[in-house]
Amino acid sequence: MQGAPAYPDIAAQIRAIGAQIEVARTGELYRALHPVAAPGDIAIARELRYGPHERQVFDVFAQRGASPAAARPVVVFVHGGGFRAGDKRLPGQPFHDNVGIWAARAGLLGVTMNYRLAPEAVYPAGAEDMERAVARLAAIAGEHGGDPRRIFLWGHSAGAAHVADYIVSRPEPRLAGAILTSGIYDKSGGAAVSPWSIYYGTDVARLAALSDVPGLIATRVPLLLTWAELDRADFVTDATALAGAFARAGRTAATLALPGHSHISEIYAIGTADTSLSGPALNFIHAVSKESP
Numbered sequence: 001m002q003g004a005p006a007y008p009d010i011a012a013q014i015r016a017i018g019a020q021i022e023v024a025r026t027g028e029l030y031r032a033l034h035p036v037a038a039p040g041d042i043a044i045a046r047e048l049r050y051g052p053h054e055r056q057v058f059d060v061f062a063q064r065g066a067s068p069a070a071a072r073p074v075v076v077f078v079h080g081g082g083f084r085a086g087d088k089r090l091p092g093q094p095f096h097d098n099v100g101i102w103a104a105r106a107g108l109l110g111v112t113m114n115y116r117l118a119p120e121a122v123y124p125a126g127a128e129d130m131e132r133a134v135a136r137l138a139a140i141a142g143e144h145g146g147d148p149r150r151i152f153l154w155g156h157s158a159g160a161a162h163v164a165d166y167i168v169s170r171p172e173p174r175l176a177g178a179i180l181t182s183g184i185y186d187k188s189g190g191a192a193v194s195p196w197s198i199y200y201g202t203d204v205a206r207l208a209a210l211s212d213v214p215g216l217i218a219t220r221v222p223l224l225l226t227w228a229e230l231d232r233a234d235f236v237t238d239a240t241a242l243a244g245a246f247a248r249a250g251r252t253a254a255t256l257a258l259p260g261h262s263h264i265s266e267i268y269a270i271g272t273a274d275t276s277l278s279g280p281a282l283n284f285i286h287a288v289s290k291e292s293p
Contacts (some may be wrong), residue, residue, distance in 0.1 A: 006274035007033075011260045019230045021263050027093055030268040034094035035101070040064075042104050044097075045144065050136035051129065053116055058133060059088060060144050061100035061110035071147035073176065073289045074137060075103045076111040078130070080157025080182075080263075083199035084119065088112035095268055099154075102271035106282050109146030111137065115162060118199040123210070126162030126199075127169050134166075134174050150289050154179040154281065156267055157235075161185070161196075161212075168215025177222040177288040179281055182235045182263055185212040185242050195234075213242055217249045224254040224284040226277060230262040256280050 010029045017025060038044050045060040058076070066072070077099040079086040088096055089112065096112050103110025115121075115129040130153065138148040153175060155163035160183025167173050187200050188208035200207060216223065225246075227239035246253040258266050258276050270278045 006269075006272070006276075010265075014230065014262050014265045015260060017230075017262060019232050019262065021232060023264055026262065026264040026268055027090075027095065030265070030272065031094060033272045034098050036094070038097070039101060042101050044100070048136075048140070050113075050133045055114040055116050056129060056132060057088075058111050058113035058137075059097075059100060061097075061104040061112075062144050062146075063104045063107070066107075066145055070145075071142065071150075072107060072109045072145055073150040073152060073285050074109045074111060074141050074146040074148070075152045075154055075285060076113055076133065076137065077103075078113055078115065078153060078155040078159030078163055080155075080159050081117070083126075083158045083161075083196060084117050086117075086158070088114050098268070098271040102278055105271075106278075108282075108285065109141060109144055115159075122198075123200050124165060124169065126158075127165040130162055130166035131170065138174060150176040152177045152179065152285055152288075154181065155183060156181045157183060157263065158196075158199075159183070164212040164216060165210075167219050167221055168212045173219070173221055175221050177224070177285065179224045179226065179284065181226045181266065181277070182228060182231050182239065184235065184238050185216065186238055187211060213245050216242065216253075217246055217251055222254075222284075222288045224256065224281065226256040226258065226266075226280075228258045228261040228263060228266045230260070230265075232263060235263060254280075254284055 013029055041064050043062045043064050047057045050056050079096055100110035100112045113133050116125050141148040153163045160180040163178055164185050187210050243255045266277050
């Protein structure tokens with residue numbers, strides 16, 4: 001575990017909520033820490049299309065006045081929502097613009113994306129959307145000051161599952177790296193099956209075959225695996241099991257467990273003085289970027 005998060009009063013309330021997915025209550029704790037409107041130092045291009053479906057869109061965040069000669073790493077945030085809900089920009093709230101704004105201010109090209117939702121879209125729709133989005137960004141990143149050779153996907157919850165599915169189903173994913181935050185990677189057993197059946201189905205044999213664990217261990221894509229102390233038990237179990245599988249295979253994967261944070265607070269804190277997740281994420285991106293050709 002890293003050091004304690006900032007804002008002790010908020011941390012106490014998050015701990016009082018406990019290992020629950022409480023979007024509204026958690027949002028109220030962090031809302032005032034983020035700007036009400038888009039900051040003037042950030043240029044935002046909204047609703048750029050990467051496919052024909054109405055949800056195949058993303059927003060791009062760039063720091064105004066950044067040197068045009070220095071192409072920036074691109075970080076694409078993929079929201080959660082149980083495969084059936086969620087959005088890159090929650091109405092009337094600063095989430096998940098907070099991630100894009102943070103990325104731009106950190107010297108990156110920030111992107112927040114939507115994807116098709118279940119039950120209309122089922123496996124492997126998410127991986128297909130990741131592939132489309134990455135391909136589109138590779139084509140246009142330079143227009144916004146980004147480096148198409150250094151694209152990072154950052155998935156949270158269901159978004160992490162989509163990112164993992166994309167990585168393991170493509171022989172050469174067009175990624176510099178990926179951050180997997182509080183996702184589900186082994187769909188084969190226990191509490192992991194029921195919540196995700198709307199997207200993956202209920203066939204037990206098929207679910208076992210869809211496990212991302214072998215593919216994530218084998219991939220050449222650098223990974224940062226993170227989870228929260230107050231994540232729901234199935235997320236903690238899945239993340240720690242994946243970390244253990246990496247260790248048993250003799251493979252190195254960067255891991256981060258966040259003390260005092262929950263499934264929602266870990267993301268809503270991004271862009272505030274609480275850098276317990278955003279700091280290591282940025283360090284990972286910079287470290288991998290230096291190694292990229």
